[in-house]
Structures are given as C-alpha cells and as structure tokens.
Amino acid sequence: MSGLALRNVSKRFGDTPVLDDVSLEIGADELLVVLGPSGCGKSTLLRAIAGLETIDEGQILIDGVRVDRLAPGKRGVAMVFQSYALYPHMSVRENMAFGLINIGTARAEIDRRIAQAAKMLEMEHLLGRRPSELSGGQRQRVAIGRAIVKEPKVFMFDEPLSNLDAALRSRTRQEIAGLHRRIRTAMIFVTHDQTEAMSLADRIVVMNQRRIEQIGTPLEIYASPATEFVATFVGSPAMNILPVAQATADGAFLRVALGDGTQLETSLPASAIKDGALRLGLRPEAVRLCAPGAGDTNATVEFVEFLGDKTHVHLALSRGDRVVALAAAPCTARPGDETGLVLDAAAGHLFGSDGRNLKAAPA
Amino acid sequence: MGQTRHGPGRIAATAALALAALIMAAPLLWTLLLSLKSNAELLRGTGTAFAPPYTLQNYADIFGHSAVFGWLLNSAIVSLGVTFGVLALSSLAGYGFARLRFPGRDVIFILVLFGLAIPEQSVIIARHQMFSALSLHNTYGGLIFPGLAAPFGVFLMTQYFRAMPKELEEAAWLDGASRFRTFWKILLPLSLPAQATLGIFTFLATWNDYWWPLISATNSDMYTLTVGVASSQMNFAQTNGLGFLMAQAVFASVPILIVYVIFQRYIVAGVSRAAA
C-alpha cells in the first residue's frame, strides 16, 4: 500500500515510556494532523518516523517498505522543524540545494526544482539571502521550500506555526492547506492547537499521554468523541462534564439523574448501560438558558463572556457543578441571576468509568 | 560612566584608558625608536634615540646577513603546524564529547579538564627524555607535538558544539548528509568564531613560546625567533649592537601583527553574525 503506516510502535527514553503501542495509517495524499497536549509524545512520534529517534518496538512502513532501520536521509521523508533549523551560514538557495547535492542530484535538476519551489512559495526574490536576513514568516517558507524540493513521500511539520503572530499564522495555515492540494503527498502536521487541527486536517489523530485516543475526520472527532479526553480537549469552550448520580434503563432510552436530582433522557438505547460511575458530556450549545423553573433544572449565573457574535454564560448548578452555556448575543443574563436551564442530553455523550464514550463502538 | 557624552566621568575614564594605552605602548615605541638609530650612536647613550638622525641601516642588515630569516621560517612552520593541528584535533574531540555517546565519555572529558591544571614545568623532564628517546629534538615534530595537547581547545570546542542547536544537525541528516559531512559542512563553518579565537591564541602562544624551543632546539638552525633573538641578546657584546637587536625584535613582531589583523576580522564577523 502507498503512504505511511505505523504498526504497534513503542518508544521509551530510559525507563520513561513516550509512545505506547501507536498504530496508524496515512494515505499517500492525506493530510493528517496529530493533536494533543504538550508532552504527550507528538514530536517523538514525528522524530521516530523521520528516523531521528529509534523505536523499541513495532514497525514503520513507507509505501509498503519497512524504514524503521534506515538512516533519516534514506527514508524519503522531509520535516519542517518548529525552529525551522535553517543553515545560518548558507543562502536560501544553498539551504534548498543541500539535501539534493547530498543525494547526487544533477545541477540542472536542482536548479529546476528550486526555481519551481521558489515560484510556488513566492520567494524567488529571497534566494540569495541568508536566514538572518529573513522575517519569521519568510524563514518558515524557506523551511517548507527546503522540504518540497526533496519531493518526499512524507512531509512532516512539527508545530510550524507556533512562532508566528496570529495573522500570519492563519495565513500560513491556509497556505499549507493550499500547498497540500497542489503537491498531494502524505503530510503529517503536529499541533496542540485544535483550531489548526480542525481547519487543516483530512483526519485528526488525537494523542494523550503517549497513546492514540482517537483517529477520525474533524467532524467525527467533534461529533463523536471516542473518549472523555477527546471530548474535552476538542471544542472551545470545552464540553461540560457532569457526574451522573444514577442511570436507569427501564424505558427505550437510557435515563440519567444528576446530583441535584435532574432527570434527563439520553439518545442511547437502554441496553448501553454500563457499570461504574458515568459522566454526562454536554457541549455548550446543548445547554440553553430559559425562564427559571421552565427548564430541566435551575442554575445561578456566575459570569458572562460577551464575544460579539455569541455569549458564553458560566453557571453553577445547585450541587456545585459548573456548566457553560452558549447563548445568542445579546444576552440579558447578569451575574447572580437565577435562570432555568435546558440540558439537551439527547445531543450529549455518556462516558464510562474507563473514559470511553458509551456511544462509540467498543474498542 | 557619566550620563552625557562629555560628562566628567567619561573624561576621567578616557584619560585613564589613554594613560594605560601609553604605558602599554611605551616599550614598543622605545624598541621601534632604538631600531632606527645607528649602533655607533647608541653606544654613546640611548638618550640619543629622541633626536635624528634616524636610519634604516639595521633593517638593511637583517636582509643582508642574518639568521633571522631562518628563525622566522622555523617559527612560522611551528606556529602554523601547532595552530592547525590544535584546531583540527580540538574540533574533532569537541564534536565527539558534545555529540557522540560512548562508554567513558564523561570520565575522559574530566581527564582532559585535569590537563588544564597541569603546568608544563612539572612534565618537562619526562617530556625531554621521551623526545630524546624518540630522537625528536631539533626537529619540527619535536617543536610541534607538545603544543597539540590542548585541553583548553578541546574544552572550548566541546562547549561551543554543545551550545549549537541539535536540530541543525538533524535537519542535515534528514537532508541525507552523513555524520562527517554534517560536521564538515554545517558544524565546522558555524564554529568559525570559536576557531578564530582558538587559532589566534594558539598561534600567539606558540609564536611567543620560549621555554620548550630553548630546551628542544639546541641546534641554531632549528631555533625559533624567540630563542634566536634571545641568543643574540646573550652574547650582546659580540652582536652588531643594540639597534640591530631592536630591529630584529621589531621584525619578529610584524608577522604577529599581520596574523592578528587578519583573524580579528573573522572574530568581528563571527560576533556580528551571532548577533544577527
């Protein structure tokens, strides 16, 4: 098969495990985003694929060929480092040519590829400059250009946007998406920014604590999170998590009671019931304000964030649980107000004591 | 320092610096002045140096008939040999200590650092005997080899390579460069400022070294400049005189000036590149 495959890859630094049984596949023209909190092993994953770290167990295959014992330069991968890692003493052109000279590419071919990449990235006028004479955004482009000219089978980015300011970040994000449409190679993009992940990815790999939590399209990740971690990590503001006091399975659907006695009906079949403590996850858009007493329960407004097109209302339920509701702007709620709440549990998720979503197929 | 450009603090500091510069420069100027006087006049008293007539005869004498050229050549061979040897060895060793993992690395590095604390005097007899046994006295090898053991150079290059971002090397590996090519094409050019510093200090120290060449080079053909000039000072009465001696000293220091001026450019370039 073409593309990249990882099979049961594990990696330890001394006694510390950093990757634990990681398996994934990337199509030959797919843009995969690896999303996860700091320290979860994203960079290590990329570096293992690149060959900058050895792996302790498992296999890495590119286009069906095992590469996990090959030197980094022999794997057909290119990487854009977070720091760009441009060679400071070489001009932009020399930076781009270095990798091609090393593998004995003919001079004319090198010139052709550099000209083509420079045109695509609109940096023809920068070719004679040193990295120190470039802005952050321009350096980024050169780093991408240096990767493109190698025509790699797998293109990897380790948090390439984190050194850019907000405006440049969103522009570069679009450029990377455009680049991927044009060059159509497998790309892996590492980030801890969910907006970046959602907007770029064909599929997202969510990682937590050295394991993969879920792999899916951005919509799948958002609408059907496999675990509580994915549910709370993706989405802003984060999904509300409420402990379930009691779950009953006497009707067609599973019913849950919250700590304050509020009874809610979920969209899960009654048969999905599980032993152990359950937790109900509700996105802010599934929590709506209404007149006191008219909803499923009542709550006190703690504070209100007005964001222009929408408002986040932070609320405390009677038993001390906190939720965030998404309200249309303008919203008249004031801190201290008593309000009614509609909790749309049918749109919510139930998580078992192992953190898995009861809706998701068992893993 | 004073707050304003012309504050009293600044004037005082400038005056102090000027005085210090004068004190440093005085012997050099004195040497230069004496070298421009005829030997006969200087026999009457060195006070005559402050008044004309001045002459270039002493310099002409050097070009005419003097062992100075041979000594100069010896000094150049030895100093350049030691300098390039130290740069090559320190860079390789520094890279090894900074980037390779091998058993005993840290212990060996500490041993190298101990080398900094061992004075030459304490090993000179053993070294002399060793070089005798190997018949290395009165050879260029005998003058060069001891200088190649340069713990400070190894230490400096180790620290320099350690401070370089690892990602540069990793990028080069991903670019298909071998370990040696990465070292040669990426790390070594980037270490140029450190090389220049180490090179200048090694060159100056070797050029000015007196003790070991005095011990090892007993044949006057193998004298370095320092030993040679000193030897003419010792039988001062028989030499062509004070002016000639001073002219030799001036002549001997010219190469150092040239080397310093050239390398200084590299230092400035290195520093400004690092700042950019």
Ligand SMILES: Nc1ncnc2c1ncn2[C@@H]1O[C@H](COP(=O)(O)OP(=O)(O)OP(=O)(O)O)[C@@H](O)[C@H]1O
């Ligand atoms: N060379 C190393 N030796 C020991 N531990 C390491 C090494 N490199 C990384 N780690 C550890 O491995 C874990 C994963 O690191 P990694 O850099 O892959 O995280 P990350 O997901 O990229 O984080 P970030 O988003 O902060 O870049 C961290 O706990 C880190 O401390």
Ligand SMILES: [Mg+2]
């Ligand atoms: Mg990282």
